[in-house]
Amino acid sequence: DTEVTQTPKHLVMGMTNKKSLKCEQxxxxxxxxxxxxxxxxxxxxxxxxxYEKLSINESVPSRFSPECPNSSLLNxxxxxxxxxxxxxxxxxxxxxxxxxxxxxxxxxxxxxx
Amino acid sequence: AQKVTQAQTEISVVEKExxxxxxxxxxxxxxxxxxxxxxxxxxxxxFLIRRNSFDEQNEISGRYSWNFQKSTSSFNFTITxxxxxxxxxxxxxxxxxxxxxxxxxxxGTRLQVFP
Numbered sequence: 001d002t003e004v005t006q007t008p009k010h011l012v013m014g015m016t017n018k019k020s021l022k023c024e025q026x027x028x029x030x031x032x033x034x035x036x037x038x039x040x041x042x043x044x045x046x047x048x049x050x051y052e053k054l055s056i057n058e059s060v061p062s063r064f065s066p067e068c069p070n071s072s073l074l075n076x077x078x079x080x081x082x083x084x085x086x087x088x089x090x091x092x093x094x095x096x097x098x099x100x101x102x103x104x105x106x107x108x109x110x111x112x113x
Numbered sequence: 114a115q116k117v118t119q120a121q122t123e124i125s126v127v128e129k130e131x132x133x134x135x136x137x138x139x140x141x142x143x144x145x146x147x148x149x150x151x152x153x154x155x156x157x158x159x160f161l162i163r164r165n166s167f168d169e170q171n172e173i174s175g176r177y178s179w180n181f182q183k184s185t186s187s188f189n190f191t192i193t194x195x196x197x198x199x200x201x202x203x204x205x206x207x208x209x210x211x212x213x214x215x216x217x218x219x220x221g222t223r224l225q226v227f228p
Contacts, residue, residue, distance in 0.1 A: 004157075040221075041220070041221075042204055042218035042219065042220055042221055043158070043204075043218060045215060045216070056215070088156060090156075090157070090158070092158075098208050098215065098216045099146050099208050100163070101148075101160045101163060102150075102158070102160060102216065103160070104150075104157045104158040104159070105157060106155055106156045106157040107156040107157065109156075
């Protein structure tokens with residue numbers, strides 16, 4: 001299994017909603033990432049988990065809350081988002097770190113109304 | 114500072130044409146890694162190649178080839194005999210040896226291959 005699976009594929013939420021994005025990999029990778037990608041822009045790093053511990057938070061607003069319950073699973077909890085948070089959210093994993101190949105999921109397209 | 118520049122925002126070609134996507138990088142480190150990723154309309158980024166700074170050998174994989182030149186800080190990507198399935202956004206990216214887990218992306222080049 002060489003896949004990173006993200007659910008849901010699409011999500012529409014209001015500014016008062018609470019929702020979660022899920023990411024799963026079963027490749028034994030020790031590093032997992034959340035990226036945000038706006039249309040026609042490159043992905044922007046949000047969070048990095050290394051060995052299930054948060055190692056990088058790129059000054060992301062607290063309305064985004066990551067969680068790594070185990071080595072295969074990564075969640076992104078969303079609360080009180082703004083319309084400008086609408087974007088494609090990509091999860092990725094790598095065996096040990098970013099100097100190796102990253103495996104990306106197909107993303108969650110999020111719309112905040 | 115580290116930076117990756119992809120000056121070509123969009124390229125359109127007709128099937129079977131050869132096309133080269135340019136990538137120029139900036140870093141003061143002597144050890145670094147360069148990557149190309151492909152992002153088709155489906156959304157996921159697909160790894161194409163990784164090169165470390167000490168390996169300047171050019172690489173060919175099927176219709177894809179890469180030209181790494183440290184003298185000009187470039188890592189260009191050529192698709193030979195392009196196909197419609199090559200239509201995608203292509204990102205060049207850079208990481209450093211210190212493995213800060215930050216992948217520095219270029220702005221991407223959108224390639225459209227018409228039948």
